[in-house]
Amino acid sequence: MSKKITIEPLTRVEGHGKVTVHLDDNNNVTQTRLHIVEFRGFERFIQGRPYWEAPVLVQRLCGICPVSHHLAAAKAMDVIVGAGTGDGLTPVAEKMRRLMHYGQVFQSHVLHFFHLVSPDLLFGINANPTIRNIIGVAMEHKDLAVQGVMMRKFGQEIIKATAGKKIHGTGAIPGGINKNLSIEERDHFLKGKDPLNVDKMIEWSLGAIEFFKNYQSKNSELIDNMAAFPSNHLSLVRKDGAMDLYHGVIRAVDANGKKILHDVDPQDYLDYIGEEVKSWTYMKFPFLTEYGKDKGWYRVGPLARLNTVDFIPSPLAQKEFEIYKAYTKGKPNNMSMHTHWARLIEVLHSAEMMKKLLNDPDLQNDNLETKGNKVYEGIGLLEAPRGTLFHHYRINDQDLIEMANLIVSTTNNNTPMNKAVEMVAKEQMNGHTIITEPMMNAVEVAIRAYDPCLSCATHALGKMPLEISLYNRNNQLIDRKRK
Amino acid sequence: MADIINFTIDGKECVAEKGTLILQAAQENDIYIPTLCNYEGVKPQGSCRICTIKTNGQFVTACTTPVADGMEIENNTEEINDLRKSIIELLFVEGNHFCPACEMSGDCELQALAYRFQMMVPRFTFQFPKREIDARNPKILMDSNRCIRCKRCIRAIKDEKERSIFAFHGRGRNIEVHIDPDLGSKLTDELAERSVTICPVGAILPREKGFRTPIGQRKFDHEPIGSEYKY
């Protein structure tokens, strides 16, 4: 008799999902699935709307990294208004957008690490959930909690200065940006009173990396092995192989570091990437068409990016990158939990890039917009905090959107997250008929490494009840536990 | 010399020239009465009722009623403001007003009134009417999802022969403002721009110009609608 165990909802991932685990007659795990609510609605919702609404409208599909959607849509619209595919904007427009994006990556990564991950690290993944949350961190590790809050605030203020609002702003317009950065705004970030200035942000970012390295060296068993599995990795990279979170060419490497997608133009993504539909979830499964559905799936996000790029174009992050790379002897890092390490290196990189941009006088320029010959189709890609984000639109000759296709980061990571859950489930649940709290915690922690934005629901700081349902082969509920 | 008359609004002593409409008289005395269908320079029609005031136990529209000597007017009272709020709520539920993605957000009079009268959730049921954008005109788009049928466009935008370029189409709750198919081509750049400005909401949209004003520089970003009046 096979049994089905359902774990839901996940706590401390953005939104919620549920996990089902199928057992066979010998109580071995035969199949696991992570069910995620997907955003297909937006692709319909936007149809028939004027194209210039897209950057403002689609960002509403996420309350955590709306800037990524705002900018990916704006990049697609740049193509449509004839402002080129990434190199046609005026310097101030491109740089304001980059500043917005680094502010966004910074705050999103910080939120994830300090608020969602640090409780697991500080208290252990099996600690009582009433302590294992950001409030617990605030009580026992005040410095860290304060840093998390202030760093997030800094990133959000950068977003506000570039997009007009901390959440769901309007800065990027097709072919440009609607404002530049005033000297006062700039100085606020460069010379702001401690801790709200960019130098402090760099210092704290370095501190967070140290914290993680220290933790990893003491807990390498857990960090290195939990949900580690080989995979392909995909991201945008700058043409010269540097990390570039805002624009680049698409590169993928396999688990050994061999290039399997050779720096292709994002406008051609459909030639290389397919999406598989499965009956049990609305979320699609993207893959590299050349390698097929079974071998072509890939990871995106911080772990993937640090595997695809050749170097990081900011000095302090580059130094940390070298240490990170040395740990795997230059080979790709396939350890899911090392995503946290990679993410923190990106936090540092974002802080350094913000500083560089803030010091750039182009940001005070007034030449905000470019326009060329209109075309009817546009594609915009960027590296969102959680990984590569694809926006693709077609418009009609009345300027109304006819078709939209979005592949969000979490969708790109669909197969890897399912893999991670499967690994942990097999490890923890084989031979058991009851789910214990450590088992559930392990599954959650593995998923959380990918920082999935499962929907826009809020998470309830560890207070959200967990529910486990146990089904037999005929899908009859035979047991249910809640906490 | 014109006749000067005395009246009060919420107890405040006011003066105006005889024959002045209550709305204008209030404004001359630095008192705010909200408006929607009314537009300076366009003949008032009193259709939206947002400017409703109470005098002598009667509700009347301030934009169409002349002030009279000795009139005692109730304006900024709980009863009247709730009435106004309910009108705003009705307008919201009757159309599809998705402010977050609207390029007129921050410049929209309906949205600004909703803020001023502190609308939270409408007390009426959303209708979710099915309406489409008409994007055939080369200069402007009509999004009737947001139209509140104030007729400001119909009354104000005319060709050189004084013919209205915008017109009502259909009946009852399905009524929509359309661009007259024959006169649409007469829409000059100036008229197109004026129609966008005159529309209190985001129902008449300029082509390819949305979101150019940064947040913080839009009409109602810093002060509620009507803040130019002291009372």
Ligand code: SF4
């Ligand atoms: S289109 Fe605008 S101005 Fe014309 S009736 Fe509708 S809301 Fe009023």
Ligand code: FES
């Ligand atoms: S403003 Fe007076 S009725 Fe509309």
